Amino acid sequence: MQSSSPCHEPIVTLEHISFAYGQQPVLRDLTFSVYQRDFVGLIGANGSGKTTLLKMIVGLLKPDLGEIRLFGQPIRQFREWNKIGYVPQRNQLNPLFPATVREVVLSGLYNRKKMFKLVTKADHAKADDALNALGIEDLGNRLIGKLSGGQQQRAFLARALINNPQLLILDEPTVGVDAETQEGFFQMIKHMHQKHNITFLLVSHDRDMMKAYLGDEPAYKHGRIGFHVRHSHDLEDCSQEDLTHGLRDYHKQLAESSV
Numbered sequence: 679m680q681s682s683s684p685c686h687e688p689i690v691t692l693e694h695i696s697f698a699y700g701q702q703p704v705l706r707d708l709t710f711s712v713y714q715r716d717f718v719g720l721i722g723a724n725g726s727g728k729t730t731l732l733k734m735i736v737g738l739l740k741p742d743l744g745e746i747r748l749f750g751q752p753i754r755q756f757r758e759w760n761k762i763g764y765v766p767q768r769n770q771l772n773p774l775f776p777a778t779v780r781e782v783v784l785s786g787l788y789n790r791k792k793m794f795k796l797v798t799k800a801d802h803a804k805a806d807d808a809l810n811a812l813g814i815e816d817l818g819n820r821l822i823g824k825l826s827g828g829q830q831q832r833a834f835l836a837r838a839l840i841n842n843p844q845l846l847i848l849d850e851p852t853v854g855v856d857a858e859t860q861e862g863f864f865q866m867i868k869h870m871h872q873k874h875n876i877t878f879l880l881v882s883h884d885r886d887m888m889k890a891y892l893g894d895e896p897a898y899k900h901g902r903i904g905f906h907v908r909h910s911h912d913l914e915d916c917s918q919e920d921l922t923h924g925l926r927d928y929h930k931q932l933a934e935s936s937v
């Protein structure tokens with residue numbers, strides 16, 4: 679099924695992963711790989727361990743047993759975190775949270791070592807690109823806590839996109855947003871998958887939307903988690919595109935078609 683062409687390099691490799699919170703086992707001997715240009719959707723009951731798995735992949739939790747490799751490197755040696763965009767599960771954001779959308783998006787540039795640095799003109803240009811890509815350029819100076827759920831989601835996705843990542847990891851990105859916004863959001867990530875070679879790892883409770891794109895049958899099952907997988911075969915070549923610029927064009931087309 680998965681060939682060894684350069685478009686199909688393993689991006690996330692999980693080998694015999696086990697994890698427990700104290701005495702409570704969550705994952706036991708999980709082995710799975712996400713390949714370049716896969717769209718992997720995790721579907722599973724509440725508490726089945728989906729968020730825990732994503733947190734291990736982004737290094738926030740450590741497996742008790744097993745090995746994780748990112749872009750072919752053991753996670754403990756991996757330093758190229760700008761290749762990965764992560765949008766965690768959304769908690770209720772305090773409406774008084776004192777950051778503007780632009781500041782939130784710019785914070786995506788601060789990597790794990792450099793927590794604070796001066797924001798350059800080039801950084802602002804990248805933030806502009808990310809805001810444009812998500813169609814929220816007009817929200818840059820608004821306080822994030824005062825926006826609707828759907829607008830906040832776009833802002834967090836823009837933050838994840840600012841480094842032009844190759845892998846996007848999204849944990850229930852459409853929770854709390856209305857059906858129409860949810861549909862638009864899903865269309866947008868499908869576009870990123872098909873046209874921009876982005877690899878996705880997504881947790882969503884929207885089974886209908888997930889299965890419509892990824893199929894009913896999981897490619898793999900672990901406990902109560904189903905791994906539904908679709909590979910993007912639309913593009914023949916493996917060239918990388920500049921994601922935020924491509925998406926800006928996508929939003930332009932959308933705007934033009936709705937006039």
Ligand SMILES: Nc1ncnc2c1ncn2[C@@H]1O[C@H](COP(=O)(O)OP(=O)(O)OP(=O)(O)O)[C@@H](O)[C@H]1O
Nearest residue numbers: 699702704722723724725726727728729730731767
């Ligand atoms: N920090 C924690 N400490 C102890 N137990 C935890 C912690 N986080 C999660 N758990 C437990 O681990 C199990 C897996 O939780 P996890 O959040 O990974 O599930 P999930 O599949 O993402 O669930 P949901 O669909 O509800 O988001 C649950 O039983 C949960 O209660």
